[in-house]
Amino acid sequence: MMHKSIKISFLLILTGVLTLTSCGTSRDFTSEEFQDLEAILQDRYFKIEAEFARPFVTNALAQIGNSSLFAPGDNASQINITGDSNYLKFEGDTVSADLPYFGERQMGGGYSDDDGIVFIGQPKDLETIKAKDENKYIIRFDIQKETESFQIRLTFYPNHKATIHVTSSHRNQISYRGNLEDVELSEK
Template sequence: MEVKLSKPIKMRCLVILLLSFVVVSCGTSREATAEENERLEQLLQDKYFEFDLQFARPLPTNSLTQLANAGLFRPGDNASQINLQGSSAVFKFEGDTVTADLPFFGERQFGGGFNTDTGIKFEGIPKDLKITKDEKRNNYQVNFNIKEGSESYQVNLTIYPSLKGTININSSQRFPMRYDGSVNVLEVPKKE
């Protein structure tokens, strides 16, 4: 015996099935343990850490899309995500000093020229350093400004208790870039 369902019943079943899938897939995120939160707070207090960067996420402009369509990116990369694993990208805090040597894949608005670095490079003491905890999203925001030569940068880090994070860099001469990765704790030098 075969049961035939009317169209409205089939539609209701489909809607219920889709809603249940959405509810299951949008489950609550894992809460950080007290140990993870404490580790992150100590890391930001000491300010000795570096990012192990996995992806660069340039602003996908028309020019970058044209380069991707021409097949000039490596397999798996595209105009909005470039794999950095195995690269020599550096971003680290060592106490009061921050160092960056990051590849740049976006568009430069002006500046630069021959015999200049094409990546984002800076080293020095950040200005206007502000570290805040976002209780609602359970992460820390690290914001600062820094200047290297004629280029100035606004840097925003987001670090989670799982030690995953993002770096957003706005430049006075380039389109914005975002980097995703994980945070590694560096050894704090012993005071003499």
């Protein structure tokens, strides 16, 4: 009887701790953090190193997830891609990306060797939005690789977290979460 009450007490305490830590308030960032972010983005020499891919979950992707083909900890809606060189990089007026793609292709891709979201070039319709009341910056642009067009939306936060949202003319949408890195002068 006592053993059972200890288990119940432990579970209640564990649930309480997890609830308190997961429901933390979104903190307001300092003006220094926001200015640091602003300086990195205005310089236009930065890199987002992606850690997680978040594909658009379709029935086919859900079936793959249900058949246990994902690595432990991954599922149809979030895949850990840490450790690989998965990035989107701004270098002045040139943008390059090499990101894995998980999802469905809607149109034929030709005979390219690139299975992922891979491009390099000058962005079209580049727009930067400062949403200080929401503690973030948004950069939008379009870019083309051969016959495929990409609409890219980047969201940056002062803690150097970033998201990449990709809408393609040939594939289902996908987003990535990762970290913003300032490209060092030696890399410029």
